Amino acid sequence: xxxxHFFRAFEGLRGVAVLSxxxxxxxxxxxxxxxxxxxxLLSGFVLAHTxxxxxxxxxxxxxxxxxxxxxxxxxxxxxxxxxLVYWLIHDGQWPSYPDGTLFTLLQxxxxxxxxxxxxxxxxxxxxxxxxxVELWVNxxxxxxxxxxxxxxxxxxxxxxxxxxxxxxxxxLGVHHEVYxxxxxxxxxxxxAGFMLGWFVYRIHVELKSGRLISQWSATFxxxxxxACLVPIFWLRLxxxxxxxxxxxxxxxxxxxLSQERGAVSQILSTSVAVYLGRISYPIYILHITVLDIFYxxxxxxGTLGLPLFxxxxxxxxxAVSSLAHHxxxxxxxxxxxxxxxxxxLTLAMAGP
Numbered sequence: 001x002x003x004x005h006f007f008r009a010f011e012g013l014r015g016v017a018v019l020s021x022x023x024x025x026x027x028x029x030x031x032x033x034x035x036x037x038x039x040x041l042l043s044g045f046v047l048a049h050t051x052x053x054x055x056x057x058x059x060x061x062x063x064x065x066x067x068x069x070x071x072x073x074x075x076x077x078x079x080x081x082x083x084l085v086y087w088l089i090h091d092g093q094w095p096s097y098p099d100g101t102l103f104t105l106l107q108x109x110x111x112x113x114x115x116x117x118x119x120x121x122x123x124x125x126x127x128x129x130x131x132x133v134e135l136w137v138n139x140x141x142x143x144x145x146x147x148x149x150x151x152x153x154x155x156x157x158x159x160x161x162x163x164x165x166x167x168x169x170x171x172l173g174v175h176h177e178v179y180x181x182x183x184x185x186x187x188x189x190x191x192a193g194f195m196l197g198w199f200v201y202r203i204h205v206e207l208k209s210g211r212l213i214s215q216w217s218a219t220f221x222x223x224x225x226x227a228c229l230v231p232i233f234w235l236r237l238x239x240x241x242x243x244x245x246x247x248x249x250x251x252x253x254x255x256x257l258s259q260e261r262g263a264v265s266q267i268l269s270t271s272v273a274v275y276l277g278r279i280s281y282p283i284y285i286l287h288i289t290v291l292d293i294f295y296x297x298x299x300x301x302g303t304l305g306l307p308l309f310x311x312x313x314x315x316x317x318x319a320v321s322s323l324a325h326h327x328x329x330x331x332x333x334x335x336x337x338x339x340x341x342x343x344x345l346t347l348a349m350a351g352p
Contacts, residue, residue: 044197
C-alpha cells in the first residue's frame with residue numbers, strides 16, 4: 001500500500017487562508033472570500049493524492065464514512081454553538097430566515113444546506129455553507145465520475161464550471177445563488193475548485209517524476225506569483241474578472257508549493273503555520289460565533305481600534321478552536337480509526 005505524503009506547506013497555507021477568512025469577516029471591502037478557493041483547490045489536490053488516484057481506493061461506504069467523520073463533528077459543534085449564542089444574545093429568540101427557520105436548521109443538520117434549498121441567502125452559521133458543498137462534491141466525484149479521469153478532462157471540466165459561474169455571476173464570490181432555478185452556484189464553485197485542484201495534483205506528479213527544480217528557481221517562482229497575487233488583495237479588486245485571475249495564480253502557487261523546494265514553502269512548513277493549518281477547520285467554523293459575542297459586548301474596531309480588536313479576536317478564536325480540535329475533532333478521528341480497525345479485525349476473524 002502506498003504511503004501518503006504529508007505536504008507541510010499545504011497545512012501552513014490552510015492556516016494563512018483561514019486567517020484571511022477570519023479577517024475578511026471582520027473588515028470586508030477586500031477579496032478575502034477568495035481564500036475559500038484555496039480550500040477547494042487543496043481539497044481536490046489532497047483527495048486525489050490520498051484516495052482518488054490510488055490503486056487501493058476505498059469502497060464507497062468507507063469513503064463516505066471517512067468524510068463524515070472528518071466534517072460532521074465540528075460542523076455540528078458550530079451549529080450548536082451558534083444557535084446557543086444567538087438564543088442568549090437575542091433574549092430567547094431564534095433567527096428568522098425567508099427560507100424558514102426550522103427548514104434551514106434541518107438542512108444544516110443533514111448537510112443539505114447550500115445545495116439549492118435556500119435561494120434567499122445563507123443561514124445559521126453562514127461560513128459553513130462550503131461544508132455541505134465539500135461533502136456533496138466529494139460524493140459526486142467519487143460515485144459519478146469515471147475511476148480514472150484523463151488529466152485534460154479534469155481541466156476542461158473545471159474551466160467549464162468556472163465559465164458557467166462567470167457567465168451568470170461575473171465573480172467568484174457566489175454561494176447561495178441558484179442558476180436556472182435548480183443549480184446551486186456554491187456547488188458549482190466547489191466542484192470547479194476541486195477539479196482544478198485534482199488537475200494541479202496530476203501536473204505535480206508529472207513534475208516529480210522528472211528533474212527537480214532548484215531551491216532558487218522554486219523561490220523565484222513563489223515570489224513572482226505572490227507579487228502578482230498580493231496587489232489584487234491590497235488594491236481591493238473584488239467581485240469581478242480579477243477573481244478569476246487570482247484563482248489561476250493560486251493554482252500556480254499550489255503547484256509550486258507542492259514541490260516543497262522554495263523559501264515560501266519552508267516558511268509555510270514552520271511549526272506555527274502548520275499548527276494553524278491543523279486547527280483551521282474549527283477556526284473556520286467557530287469564528288462567526290465568537291465574533292457575535294465580541295460585537296454583543298461592544299468589542300470591535302470602533303471601540304478598541306482595528307489592530308487591538310483583530311489581535312484579541314484572533315487570539316480568542318485560535319484558543320477556542322484549539323480546545324475544539326483537541327477535545328472534539330481529534331477524539332472523533334481516533335474513535336473512527338478504532339472503529340475501522342475493529343471492523344477489519346471482525347471481518348478477518350470471520351474469514352471467507
